[in-house]
Amino acid sequence: MNNTVYTMGIDVGGSYVKNVLMSYDKDSGNHQLVDKQTEKIRKRDPKDVAHDSIDMILERNNLNYDKDIAYLASTGEGEMVERKTGHFYSMTTHARGGVFLTPGARTVVDMGGLYVRAIKIDERGKVLDYKMTGQCASGSGQFIENISRYLGLAVEEVGDISMQADNPEVPSGICAVLAETDVINMVSKGASTPNIIKGINISIAQRVVKLLSSLKAESPISLMGGMGMNKGMIQAIEEVASENKKNEIQFLSHPDAIYSGAIGAALWGGYRYHILKEKSEKELVAS
């Protein structure tokens, strides 16, 4: 008898679709990340990207959706995923994903393509409180993507490049449009690419630290979402926090930070699978 239950989590974001396959072993009670996939949406229909991504993961792992997947959970903008079993709100999934990737975290910061959200949680990943940035692109991963494109960099490179900075050029405004103008001026002034990128990271880090202060965030703080994989950003946040006399804060990160929403969705999906199974067994007994 197979004691492994498979669940999938799909997180449709503003820029990427993130998809994970997770397994749960009934004997050991362990959850494991089996497979993962990130797809840039570009100009495609996110629904098609999501469906292709699900099929690819299934194929890669020789699994059949109807027979093998106990629960497909969507999150983010994933309501449009037709095959889903259920949908979870992105704050709930990032909280759970943050606890899975960085055990012990008491605050999870979801740093995504469109906004940053700080979420206070308990040890189980239950959301206790949250704060988020307004709908302004200057505090988001999309802003970094735009800047890296202007500078002719791949988005994966910006973390390492930022760490080479010696004299960061922080943009003056908080508005993405004005900041982009600032960057053009920096380039024409001859500022180095690492200093420009580091300056951008610092400007976003300042907003993140402000958000954490207003939430009265508890340590350890887990940095999740796409920007959570950017080493330069993590360094900038640590530096800004330290400048703000918040040295006692411990920041946690993980190379799979971009999957925190999808992982949380898959884990909650597994939880719901068991709850629903129990309920239907009880109903059967009652009838």
Add this chain to the structure above:
Amino acid sequence: MRNINNIISRCEELAFDLDFTRAKEWKNEDKSRVIVGYMPIYFPREIIHAAGGLPVAIFGGGDRKQIIKGDAYYQSYICHIPRSIIDMALDKHFDNFDGFIFPSICDVLRNLSGIFRTKGFGKFVKYMDFPQNFLPEVGGVFYQDEMRHVLHYIKEINGIKVTPERLNHSIGLYNKNRRLIEFIYDIREKYPWRLSMKDWYHILRAGTVIPVEEHNEILEEVAEYVKGDVGQRQDKVKVVLSGAFCEQPSVGLIRSVEDAGCYIVDDDLQLGSRMVIGDIDATSEEPLAAIAHAYIFQSRYSSSIYDVDNPKEYRLAKIVEERNADGVIFASASFCDPSLLDAPIFQNAFDRMGIRYIAFQFSENINQFKVIKEQVGAFSDSIKLWEDEPSSIPVAE
């Protein structure tokens, strides 16, 4: 049977046809026919039908009409629906309507009846008082007089004298209409994935602007459809949507609630079509007395009814229990006094009873639902994941 998708898209077209094309076509088929527009919440449509008329619900322009002139008639702290209704009237959407009825639900609608009268819209404008005294010999008699006034106005136009036979026939048709509606609600309670609330809303609302005979045919087809094992079940919580009985939220809001993880298993969006619970006696020699009797003894609760002996919070709690709902979403139109004044009464009672709820406000023309979706998503997750713990949904500032 027609294809369900064709039925739904036809209903959507009818429900949001701000020119009321089908009603006007119907009227043009016979010179004695009249169209009577009525405002929310409830009006006994049977009497208009018996008098050779078509009762047409007026729910405003929603998110499909830009308000330009209407803002000149109302202060900024008044709800949205009267402005869009005025705009529609001034832009001649109600041409060919013979009369307008304004049920007594709030001061704003009462004042709207005055504006219609001074502007000379239609051949008659009736501000219709509903009984607040629930003794048949007092409120019931008063209500019958109010209905006779309406019939008198119509007779002045088309000369049709309403007989008990005509009225009983009309009562029978609307009884069937309500039975079919409740049948579909009952199926949706158990299998809400078979027909989305968005589609069901279109079907329900279409029934307020077309002849009841046509709506009954549609409902029969929909009832047949939902009896089948259709649609894909999803892991969502069941909720009752309450408070949007007059100004209607845009369909986008209804869809957002569903997308955020909820099945809406009961609601008061089209309360007027369901106000009377069960049948009205269709064999009475005094059909007006039968309608009044049904209003007094078989009405649903409503924010515009002051029924002190039958507290509405317990009636809503009963609906939650009967529908096996996991919670309630209070959606009130901004500045809607009846709904907003009721909300704390409901919420205090639900806190005591342990019924989970969230509350937000909307206006008919909003098209941005991000905040509402987040609130509903957090609500749905709190039920799905922390069912046994007290509700504590963080609210965005």
